[in-house]
Structures are given as C-alpha cells and as structure tokens.
Amino acid sequence: MPLKAVILIGGPQKGTRFRPLSFEVPKPLFPVAGVPMVQHHIEACAKVPGMKEILLMGFYQPHEALSRFLVSAQQEFKIPIRYLQEYAALGTGGGIYHFRDQILSGGAEAFFVLNADVCSEFPLQEMLAFRQQHGDAHSFVILGTTANRTQALNYGCIVANADTQEVQHYVEKPSTFVSEIINCGIYLFTPAIFQHIGEVFQRNQQELVLSAIYASRLYLNQYSKSHPERLAQNKPGGPVIRGNVYIHPTASIDSTAVLGPNVSIGEGVTVGAGVRVRESIVLHGASLHDHTCVLNTIVGWDSTIGRWARVEGTPSDPNPNDPYAKIDSETLFRDGRLTPSITILGMSHLHPAPHSGASLRLTPHALSAGCSVTIPAEVVILNSIVLPHKELSRSYKNQIIL
Amino acid sequence: MKALILVGGFGTRLRPLTLSRPKPLVEFCNKAVLLHQLEALRQAGVTHVVLAVSYMSEALGAAMREQEQRLGIRISLSHEKEPLGTAGPLALARDLLAEGGEPFFVLNSDVICEFPFAVLAQFHRHHSGEGSLVVTRVEEPAKYGVVVSEPDTGRICRFVEKPRVFVSNKINAGLYIFSPGILQRIQLRPTSIEKEIFPAMAQEGQLYAMELQGFWMDIGQPKDFLTGMCMYLQALRAQHPEKLHSGPGVVGNVLVDPSAKIGANCVIGPNVTIGAGVVVEDGVRIKRCTVLEGARIRSHSWLESCIIGWSCSVGQWVRMENVTVLGEDVIVNDELYLNGANVLPHKSISESVPEPRIIM
Numbered sequence: 175m176p177l178k179a180v181i182l183i184g185g186p187q188k189g190t191r192f193r194p195l196s197f198e199v200p201k202p203l204f205p206v207a208g209v210p211m212v213q214h215h216i217e218a219c220a221k222v223p224g225m226k227e228i229l230l231m232g233f234y235q236p237h238e239a240l241s242r243f244l245v246s247a248q249q250e251f252k253i254p255i256r257y258l259q260e261y262a263a264l265g266t267g268g269g270i271y272h273f274r275d276q277i278l279s280g281g282a283e284a285f286f287v288l289n290a291d292v293c294s295e296f297p298l299q300e301m302l303a304f305r306q307q308h309g310d311a312h313s314f315v316i317l318g319t320t321a322n323r324t325q326a327l328n329y330g331c332i333v334a335n336a337d338t339q340e341v342q343h344y345v346e347k348p349s350t351f352v353s354e355i356i357n358c359g360i361y362l363f364t365p366a367i368f369q370h371i372g373e374v375f376q377r378n379q380q381e382l383v384l385s386a387i388y389a390s391r392l393y394l395n396q397y398s399k400s401h402p403e404r405l406a407q408n409k410p411g412g413p414v415i416r417g418n419v420y421i422h423p424t425a426s427i428d429s430t431a432v433l434g435p436n437v438s439i440g441e442g443v444t445v446g447a448g449v450r451v452r453e454s455i456v457l458h459g460a461s462l463h464d465h466t467c468v469l470n471t472i473v474g475w476d477s478t479i480g481r482w483a484r485v486e487g488t489p490s491d492p493n494p495n496d497p498y499a500k501i502d503s504e505t506l507f508r509d510g511r512l513t514p515s516i517t518i519l520g521m522s523h524l525h526p527a528p529h530s531g532a533s534l535r536l537t538p539h540a541l542s543a544g545c546s547v548t549i550p551a552e553v554v555i556l557n558s559i560v561l562p563h564k565e566l567s568r569s570y571k572n573q574i575i576l
Numbered sequence: 577m578k579a580l581i582l583v584g585g586f587g588t589r590l591r592p593l594t595l596s597r598p599k600p601l602v603e604f605c606n607k608a609v610l611l612h613q614l615e616a617l618r619q620a621g622v623t624h625v626v627l628a629v630s631y632m633s634e635a636l637g638a639a640m641r642e643q644e645q646r647l648g649i650r651i652s653l654s655h656e657k658e659p660l661g662t663a664g665p666l667a668l669a670r671d672l673l674a675e676g677g678e679p680f681f682v683l684n685s686d687v688i689c690e691f692p693f694a695v696l697a698q699f700h701r702h703h704s705g706e707g708s709l710v711v712t713r714v715e716e717p718a719k720y721g722v723v724v725s726e727p728d729t730g731r732i733c734r735f736v737e738k739p740r741v742f743v744s745n746k747i748n749a750g751l752y753i754f755s756p757g758i759l760q761r762i763q764l765r766p767t768s769i770e771k772e773i774f775p776a777m778a779q780e781g782q783l784y785a786m787e788l789q790g791f792w793m794d795i796g797q798p799k800d801f802l803t804g805m806c807m808y809l810q811a812l813r814a815q816h817p818e819k820l821h822s823g824p825g826v827v828g829n830v831l832v833d834p835s836a837k838i839g840a841n842c843v844i845g846p847n848v849t850i851g852a853g854v855v856v857e858d859g860v861r862i863k864r865c866t867v868l869e870g871a872r873i874r875s876h877s878w879l880e881s882c883i884i885g886w887s888c889s890v891g892q893w894v895r896m897e898n899v900t901v902l903g904e905d906v907i908v909n910d911e912l913y914l915n916g917a918n919v920l921p922h923k924s925i926s927e928s929v930p931e932p933r934i935i936m
Contacts, residue, residue: 219663303894447841448859448876450893464841465859465876467893467911482861482878484895484913552861552878554895554913571930 176226179219179275179298181212182266185233200234200288203243205457206386207393208404208420208438210243214393215288218296220251226280228253231269232290233260247337247414248477267371282365289359293389295396301362310337315362316341318355330357386472387487390455391436394418406433413445422458453489463551474562478553488557577697579617580654580669581610581680582662585630588831589797593868593885594904598636600627600685604795605849606809606833611643617681618647620693623835625649626672628665630656632890658928663767667757674756683751684908688804690790690811691751699786700753705731709774710751710769712792720747732783735774743903746785749792769903798883798918805866808846821850839875850866851886874910885921900934 183202202212210231217538219228231481234240240257248255256407257274268276270287277285284305294317301315307317318332333343345352398418399406406412406419413427417435421427425443433439434453440458445451448465459476462468465478470487481483549555549567556571584856587599594602600610605907617625627640632655640651654669666673666682673680679700681693692710699799700708709732711723722743722822724734748770777783780916791811793804809829812819821832821844828846832838836850839858847864854867857875870887873879877894883901884890890902891910900914901922908914912925914931919925923935 254603450876452911463876465893467863467895482876484878484893486913543884552880554897556913 175283176281177222177224177302178226178280178282179215179222179228180270180273180277180287181219181228181230181290181304182269182287183212183230183232183234183290186235187251191347200237201231202232203239204386205455206293207390207397207437208422208440211293211386211389212290213243213247214293215290215296216247216251219286219288220253222286222298222302225253226282228255229258229273230274230290231253231258231260231273233264235259245427270363271368271371272366278365284362284364287361287363292359293392294358294360296360298362300561301360305362308529311365312364314364314367317358317360319358320354321356323351323354323356323459326354326356331355379492387436387453387455387470389440391418391453394420394436394438428464440475440500452532459546474547476546477548478546479549480553482552483549484554484556485549486554487558516575577622577680577682578626578673579621579622580626580628580666580673581613581683581685582630583610583627583636583685585659587796590795590801591801592901592918593798593883596886596904596921598631598633598880599796601635601639603851603866604801605689605805605812605831605866606851608639609685609688609795610639613685613691614643614647614649614651616691616693617864618649618763620681622681622693622698623649624652624672626652626654626669628656628660628669629660649707652784659766660764661766661768663762663769663773664765666754666769667762667764667767670759674759677862679753679755682752682754684794686794687750687792688808689749689751689788689792692786692788693751696751696753696786699730699784702754703731703784704895705784706776707752707754707774707777708784708786710749711746711785711879712788713745714747714792715745717742717745717747721774722747722772726829726930730784731776731781732778732785735770735771735778746787749788750794751788799881800801801883802847802866802881802899805849806864807923809847809849810858814859820907821845833869856890898931 192272203210209493216228219225219373225552236259244255244257258276260269260272264272301317305313305315312363316332324488327348329343330346331348332341333339333353334355394405395418406421408415411429411432411433413429415434416432419434419437420450421439424441424443424444425439426447427439428447428449431445431449436453437451438455439445440456440460442459443456444461446462446464449462451462451468454460454471454473457475458471460473462482463477463479465482467484468479470489471485473479507571546562547560550567553569555569558570558573558575560566560575566575583600587594589601590602601608604612613623622874629636633651640653641791644651652672654665655666656665660668679697695708696708697887718739721735721737722739724744724745725730725732746924767773774783791798791807793807795804800852807880809831813829819831821830825842826845827843830845830848831850832850835852836854838844838856839860841858842856842860842876844862848862851864851867851869853870855872856862857873859876860873863880865882865884867873867884868886871884873890876892877890880897881899885902885904885906887905888902890896890908891912893911894908896914898916900917902919905922906919907924909926913928913930914925915930917929920936925935929935
C-alpha cells in the first residue's frame with residue numbers, strides 16, 4: 175500500500191523553550207544522540223514498507239543547512255524527501271490541508287503525521303497493523319501513551335473504548351483530569367482526514383520532550399537494540415565507557431577519560447586526560463581540557479572548558495519511580511531559581527559540510543565573528559545558560575549569562 | 577618558669593573536628609596546636625606548664641604524658657568543674673602558679689603566632705608593672721579587646737573590649753606574663769580577665785603592652801584556621817624554607833608529611849598542608865587546604881579552602897570549596913560538589929551540597 179509521511183517541523187517562533195540552542199540552529203536539526211533530531215523520524219519512516227515519500231512541513235525560511243540536510247538524508251535513506259514551507263504558521267491541520275495535494279500525489283492511500291519535537295520508538299508498522307485489526311479503510315489512528323495524572327493535564331488527553339480502542343473523547347490540555355492516555359503527536363491518516371480538518375485538534379503547542387539530553391538518552395538506549403554499532407565500546411587504550419555513549423569517529427578522546435552513561439560526543443571534539451562526562455551532549459569542535467567534569471550539560475560548538483572546571487546542570491528526568499511520568503513542562507524559573515540543564519553555546523551560524531556517512535556535519539560559518547564560549551580553568555558553572563561568544567572569567571551558579 | 581594555657585571546653589567553634597579530638601590536639605600545619613605552644617614555651621625556659629581545662633578527655637591526658645617525656649617538661653592539669661572564664665582558672669591553679677615566686681606566662685590555646693616568650697619575659701622585667709600583654713595590629717579591631725597604650729613605655733592607659741567606635745587597631749593577642757601578685761586580684765569564680773581584671777590594672781598603671789612581631793591568628797574557627805595556616809606557611813618560607821615541599825606540580829608554600837603520597841599530574845598549592853599517611857591520587861588540584869592524617873583524595877578532584885578530616889575519603893572528580901570542613905572518617909562519593917559543607921564525622925555524602933550547610 176502506497177504510504178507517505180509528513181513530519182511537522184514548525185518554525186522560528188516555535189521552540190522558544192529550546193533557547194538558547196535554537197538561536198543557533200533550527201531545532202529539528204539539533205543533534206540528538208549524534209544525529210539531527212528529525213533524522214530519527216526520517217529513519218523510522220523510511221523503514222516502513224510502501225513508504226513513497228517523506229514530507230517535512232514547517233515555516234522556516236529556506237535554509238542552507240536544511241537543504242543540505244535533505245539532500246544527504248535522501249542519499250542515505252534512498253527515499254524522496256521534500257520540504258514544504260508554509261507561508262505562515264497554519265497550525266497542524268492548516269498545514270496538512272494546505273498541502274493536501276502534495277501529500278496525496280502519487281496515489282497515497284494513507285499517511286503518517288509526526289511531530290518533530292517528539293522523541294519516540296516510532297511504532298509505525300504497528301500502527302498500520304493496528305488499523306487493520308481495529309478499524310477499516312477509513313479509520314485514523316492516534317498514538318497514545320500513558321502519563322501520570324498530574325502531567326496528563328499538560329497534553330491532549332484521549333479517552334478510548336477499552337474493547338474497540340475507538341477514541342470516544344479528546345480534550346487538549348484539560349483543566350481537570352480526563353484521562354491518563356496522552357496524545358503522542360504521531361498519527362496515521364487517510365485522505366478522508368481532509369474533510370474533518372475543521373473539527374480536528376489545534377496544533378499541539380506542548381512539547382513532549384523538552385530536554386535534548388533526555389531524548390538523547392532514549393535514542394542511545396534504542397541504539398543498543400537497533401544500531402549497536404553506533405555505540406562506543408570499551409577497548410584497550412581507549413577511554414572508559416559506561417552505559418550508552420556515542421562518539422563521532424573524528425573525536426579525540428584520552429584513554430583516561432570516563433564517559434557515560436548517556437553521552438554524545440560530536441565531530442572533532444577533544445577530550446583530555448582524566449575527564450568525566452555524564453548525561454551530556456558535547457557538540458562538534460568543543461574541547462574539554464584535563465580533569466574537567468561535565469554533568470547534565472550541553473556543551474556548544476567549539477566551546478572550550480578549562481582544566482579542572484566543573485560544568486553541571488540539573489538532571490531533567492521524569493520521576494524515576496513513576497513509570498508513566500514524562501518530562502515536566504519546562505519553566506525556566508522555579509521559586510526564583512534557574513532550573514534548566516546547562517547550555518553552553520558555540521558559533522552563531524552553520525554552514526553545512528559535504529555529506530559523509532551517517533551523520534550530518536554542522537560546521538561554523540566562515541563569516542562568524544569571534545570564538546565560542548570559553549570556560550576558564552578551575553571554575554564551577556552550575557545550572558546556568560551561557561549565550562554564544564561569551565568568555566567567562568569566574569564561576570557562575572543559577573544564572574543566564576548574556 | 578611556668579605557664580598556664582587556657583584550654584577551656586568543647587571547642588565548639590571548630591566542630592566537626594573537635595567532635596573527634598580535643599581542640600589542642602587538632603593538627604595545625606602537621607603539628608598539634610598544643611605542641612606548637614609547648615615547644616615555644618620550653619624554648620623560652622618554661623619547665624612547668626599547667627593546662628586549664630573545663631572538659632578533660634582521655635586523649636588529652638595521653639598526649640600530655642607523651643609530651644612530658646619528649647620535651648622534658650612537667651605538665652599539670654587544672655580541671656574546672658564549672659567554666660571559670662579567662663581569669664578564674666588562674667585562681668584555681670593558684671598554688672601551682674605561685675610556687676617559686678616567679679612571673680608566669682598565660683596564653684589562650686587558640687593563638688598561633690611567632691611566640692615571643694623570651695622577649696616578653698625580658699620586657700616584663702624592665703618595667704615595674706604587675707602584668708605585660710602582647711598586642712598585635714589587626715584590620716578589624718572591633719571583634720577583639722582593643723588596647724590604648726603610651727607609645728614609649730608601653731604602659732596601657734585603657735582597655736576596651738569589642739569597641740563600637742574605632743579606638744585603636746592594636747588588640748590583645750591573648751599572650752600574657754604576670755607577676756604572682758596578680759593572683760590577689762582574682763577570686764575562684766567565673767571571671768573575665770579582659771573585662772574585670774585588666775581595666776582595673778590599667779587604671780592603676782600596672783599593665784604594659786608589648787607589640788608582637790610577625791603573624792598572629794586565633795584559629796578557633798575553620799576559616800581563621802585556614803588563614804592562620806597561610807600565615808604560618810609564609811613565615812616558614814622565610815625562616816625554614818627547607819621544611820616546605822618542592823617539585824613538579826608544587827605551587828607556593830606547601831607542607832607535606834614525609835609519609836604522604838602525591839600522584840602524577842597533580843598541582844598542589846599554594847598554602848596546602850598534607851598530613852601523615854595521606855594519599856593524593858593522580859590529577860588532583862588542591863589550594864589553601866589542610867588535609868589531616870590518613871585521608872585519601874581520589875583522582876581528578878579539585879579542592880580549595882577546605883579542611884579534610886582524619887581518614888576521610890574524597891571520591892573522584894569531586895569539587896569542594898568555600899571552607900568545606902569534613903569531620904573524621906567522612907566519605908564523599910564521586911562527582912559531587914560541596915560548597916561550604918560542614919560534615920559531621922562518619923557521614924557518607926552521596927549528594928552535592930551546592931549551598932553552605934551542615935550535614936549531620
């Protein structure tokens with residue numbers, strides 16, 4: 175059966191909660207577990223038999239990085255991928271409706287819609303099978319997951335018939351409890367949806383996964399089952415690897431470093447002697463000098479962390495004792511204190527490099543001025559956000575540094 | 577000659593260290609505080625030292641007996657059943673102090689300086705007053721007892737305890753020498769020498785001040801303990817530089833016990849004291865710290881302005897700063913951050929302490 179997939183990537187006004195990282199790169203291209211965020215979606219869609227084309231839909235201006243990414247992704251996954259630019263933010267329904275001809279072209283009988291913000295295992299084939307079992311040719315499928323009662327209020331809530339699984343009731347962000355089953359932002363539609371657009375849900379403003387580090391952990395965990403070759407292994411003469419760690423082949427890691435769990439090391443990164451990195455993403459070109467300790471942090475492109483410095487954020491995990499807890503809505507300040515995980519930023523522009531291999535290289539633009547964030551030796555940077563091109567001279571805690 | 581050291585009670589300001597040892601036995605720059613004082617007294621000709629304690633411990637008794645042997649001086653104990661303040665203990669030890677009729681030294685057990693006992697004795701002999709006290713200049717005199725004295729004779733005119741307006745920046749350094757006549761002035765009850773005895777003596781022209789040369793510190797609380805350590809090490813650099821440590825990775829004044837081991841790629845100093853049997857693993861950075869006997873600092877950790885108690889174990893990639901004090905036998909897990917933590921003995925720390933607090 176001919177299928178299509180639409181991935182909603184949003185646009186510059188969205189993703190303000192992903193600042194300051196989203197100053198630098200469109201959020202869908204932000205590397206998570208070693209590859210651009212939306213590549214995980216593309217890979218999942220490309221695997222589904224019968225998938226004819228993948229459409230990225232959003233309202234970003236034409237962007238070199240995005241175009242290059244599309245070219246390289248098409249080559250890698252051997253499937254046509256196009257970017258459909260909405261002339262304005264049309265909302266989930268509006269965008270799909272606007273491009274309905276594109277979606278249906280080539281005789282697609284059904285199509286998936288995925289939200290680029292969502293990090294998931296993408297059970298797309300299971301959704302197809304589910305539709306065969308429970309519905310008919312005109313049914314739509316919505317993927318739900320269980321959240322805890324309090325957090326469910328932040329999402330779209332689904333009430334489904336226990337036997338038939340038919341959705342009976344849906345409320346977006348109710349003020350009182352409706353259901354623990356929440357909308358994942360992954361759907362399977364048929365052409366009949368276009369008739370219903372007017373009645374259907376608004377664009378889901380809520381991001382299911384607000385922490386790139388948490389998303390990274392989920393994907394790295396997936397790799398251990400689906401792509402174990404992507405994960406680093408303990409080798410004689412190599413660094414100590416604990417848990418799931420991704421290391422770009424061009425990164426240079428001292429053998430006395432200890433990495434993981436949940437660490438992504440980007441292209442050209444250097445990690446010095448006796449460095450400890452845990453629950454963090456280190457973007458390309460960054461340099462971690464000897465004896466540094468990096469925890470729950472995103473280290474931006476081309477940043478430098480001096481010797482013995484400690485850079486630490488707060489773990490953004492859902493409550494581990496609650497199997498259905500999701501990441502909390504990210505409020506930047508809680509009780510007057512800054513509570514994000516640290517972000518240290520790097521260069522301000524990207525220019526894509528020639529594609530090579532499975533990963534997209536995002537390298538600094540030749541015209542960027544100055545250098546990226548520098549953390550001096552022996553300081554502590556705790557729960558702080560540092561904007562690009564900043565050279566710090568002392569310790570900071572719980573601050574946004576402009 | 578004789579001396580009375582006012583040891584006092586529980587040393588609560590230097591907790592958690594004083595929960596494991598009596599304060600005089602806490603090592604300052606790798607030597608018990610009491611020993612610094614006893615050695616200086618003996619060098620000035622003192623043959624009999626009286627320790628005035630209001631809390632006696634086995635440990636102190638054992639240490640006394642050991643030092644008696646080693647230094648060849650007599651050490652007596654004057655045990656206050658109730659705290660007698662800073663003058664009362666003199667009355668309690670009256671018989672011991674008066675015996676022989678010579679002037680005797682009195683000192684506060686928290687004081688560390690370049691002890692000028694011989695010079696002080698000479699100064700005392702040259703005037704007719706009943707008492708001489710050592711003064712030192714400080715930047716913030718309002719915390720102490722301030723002394724106003726005649727510049728040429730040193731005779732003290734006024735004695736003002738913790739003045740609210742600026743009077744003078746010379747303060748009472750807690751080192752005295754008295755003629756036995758002073759014992760007539762003091763009764764066996766809680767008495768403050770600074771508030772009750774000295775003002776009267778000053779008015780009668782019986783009290784003289786001698787200015788201290790060199791550093792001075794009251795090391796009764798952790799941050800002052802560390803400041804005093806820096807001063808002491810600086811004086812050591814000037815007088816006995818061979819006692820300080822040198823080598824690759826050593827910065828500034830560092831004192832290391834010969835039995836301690838320091839790993840590769842460390843940077844130690846300035847102002848660090850490493851005690852007996854301490855192990856510092858590879859890649860450690862230590863600044864302005866005292867590490868007491870038997871502690872282990874594991875690799876890649878970073879310590880500044882800390883006191884690490886006896887037998888502690890500090891994990892890998894730990895950062896500790898801002899007068900963090902670990903009591904005896906504390907374990908700090910890997911990768912934690914301690915900022916101004918005050919940790920009681922035998923605790924295991926498994927979570928960071930990002931803001932100063934006490935961990936029981």
